[in-house]
Amino acid sequence: MTGGSPLPIGGSLEVWLAIVLIGIATYGFRLSFIHLFGRIDEVPTRIKRPLRYVPPAVLAALVFPDLVTIRPSVAATLVDERLIAGVVAGAVAWRTENVMATIASGMVTLWLFRFVVFA
Secondary structure (H helix, E strand, O other), rough: OOOOOOOOOOOOOHHHHHHHHHHHHHHHHHHHHHHHHHHHHOOOOHHHHHHOHHHHHHHHHHHHHHHHOOOOOOHHHHHHHHHHHHHHHHHHHHHHHOOHHHHHHHHHHHEEEEEEEEO
């Protein structure tokens, strides 16, 4: 065996060690919360208040990069079907506060623009 990696999958030992250690740390962090909330009867208000912002923040972090793509021109960026569907879904979410209506309106708009308007 000439050169190459000592691991069969590829990558250096340090990379795989970092992946394993980060996985163990993440698992331990999550397990600590499960253990903590299993031992107390009521979550304190000063902890409960910020936790209500976690789902919208995670959703925004997952969705926002797909909505905002850099195209060769500003006009191409503004007429991107994903951005248009995201704006429509955001408006529906703001007006109705209904998750299913938001998802449905965003998907219908995306499909309409992708398969009918820009086809």
